[in-house]
Amino acid sequence: MKSIMRKKINLLFTLLLVIVFTGCEEYLDINDDPNNPTVAPIQGLLSNATFETGNNMFRTGNITSYYVQYLASPNPGGATDTHEPTSYGDAWFQLYDVMTDIADLEILATEAGAANYLGVAQILKALNLGLTVDMWGEVPFSEAFFAQTLTPAYDDDAALYQDVLQLLSDGISNLESGVTGVTMGDDDFIYGGDIDKWIKLGYTLQARYLNHLTKTGNYNPGDVLSAVDNGFESNEDDASVTYFDIEINPWADEAIDNANLLLGGWISEQTVEALDGSIYGVEDPRMPYLFGPNDDGEFIGTENGAGRGDAPEQGARSVLVEGEYYTSRTSPILISTYAELKMIEAEAAFRNNNPDRAYEAYLEGIEAHMDMLGLSDDEKEGYLTDPAVAVGSGDLTIDDIFREKYVVMFLNPEAWADARRYDYQYEDMTLPANHNPDLNGQFIRRLAYPDSEVTRNARSIPSGVTLATPIFWDE
DSSP states (O other): OHHHHHHHHHHHHHHHHHHHHHHHHHHHOTTSOTTOOSHHHHHHHHHHHHHHHHHHHHHHHHHHHHHTTSEEOSSTTOTTTTTOOOOOHHHHHHHHHHHHHHHHHHHHHHHTTOHHHHHHHHHHHHHHHHHHHHHHSSEEOTTSSTTSOSSOOEEOHHHHHHHHHHHHHHHHHHHHTTOOSSOOSTTOTTTTTOHHHHHHHHHHHHHHHHHGGGGSTTOOHHHHHHHHHTSOOSGGGOEEEEOBTTBOOHHHHHHHHHHTTOOOOEEBHHHHHHHSSTTTSSOOTTHHHHSOOOTTSOOOOBBTTTBTTTOOSTTSSOBOOTTSTTTSTTOEEEEEOHHHHHHHHHHHHHHTTOHHHHHHHHHHHHHHHHHHHTOOHHHHHHHHTSTTTOOOTTTOOHHHHHHHHHHHTTTOTHHHHHHHHTTTOSTTOOOOTTOOGGGTTOOOOSOOOOHHHHHHOGGGSOTTOOTTOOOGGGO
16 A cells, blocks of 8 residues: 555656646746647656656665565565565566656657757666666566567566666767756756766766676676776765655655564664674674664664564564664665775776775775764774774785675665675575575575566566576676
């Protein structure tokens, strides 16, 4: 019911945007042709595409956070916790719904000579397509839009990644052209029409998707670093969608629901022990900025797959609580951050045999995340100078980089891409209790195709694909 109500609010909000923008054009510019409605649809489509892209980051993050053990179900044997085949049809639908709007936006932007809107549309399409491929692997794309067929073909996931990278390249080129047939502003919920930041996001996403290729023969750390050099320069460049009174941050909604006994947002034992010093020997001061303690003021996680166990009462375990950085009602949903980019740089530089650059980026990524959360200088210094963290460029390992990036990417679906590239080798990360026996002791590698696809497009779905079948970049 809550999902339906949220969709209705989103639809009403988008329609209101179109009406407002149309009215403003008619009222403020008497020289505009009142019979030409091109501007309003472009602006309304961009508003919906930017805002719903933020929601798609939450929708996918709310699935993957259980797989990487940020979150755990309070109930034993929860399907997501235990890697059971689950139909995530809503996430699938919303990703395609946004990409369909973006496809329309591309046409209107081209007709209007608005290279700025076209470039942003292409970057948004790349991001939503990348999310879709990273979740399911082979998916419809080339035949997915404009009602070409009711049973679209599934495209090869490796080929789709080339589409992602081409869209980013084309988007950057269009934005760098400086052609602005229509002025962009408040209709952009990510950057408010700041084209320079969109260009940086395009390069930052290039670095992200190129870095996914570490297990393939096409990985080139030099290409990743070239993209990094043109990407975000500080936390001020972070890409996010900020929420407001009538549409609160969905992680805040999760925390509020939990407080009202609609249980969700419980923190995994793995995450607590990675931060409290149990695993790595250093207490991370970011922990109380990410989630709350139990009613006794202690940080205690929930074992994935086992549920509440010997602490059945509400308040005995750590959960997401309203009011923290990720869970305030007007908190941003993060799409990509400077902290993430520095950790990408650290990994690529490490793989490119440049330990000094890798170590510098590693420390900068941690500090950027701490600054984003609002830690004090003393808190930052205590952690960054601890021997477990300040290992020096000569002793930095890929494990150090993945360990710290795990914290930086809290609740972000990108963390699942990292976990799979890293083969889930985080220290002490074990399979959940009551694990799906069909996976034969393996961690999950992709989502099951939604029931709606199995029902109406079964003949197009790739054969022989299971939850243990890796995405092309994970093989």
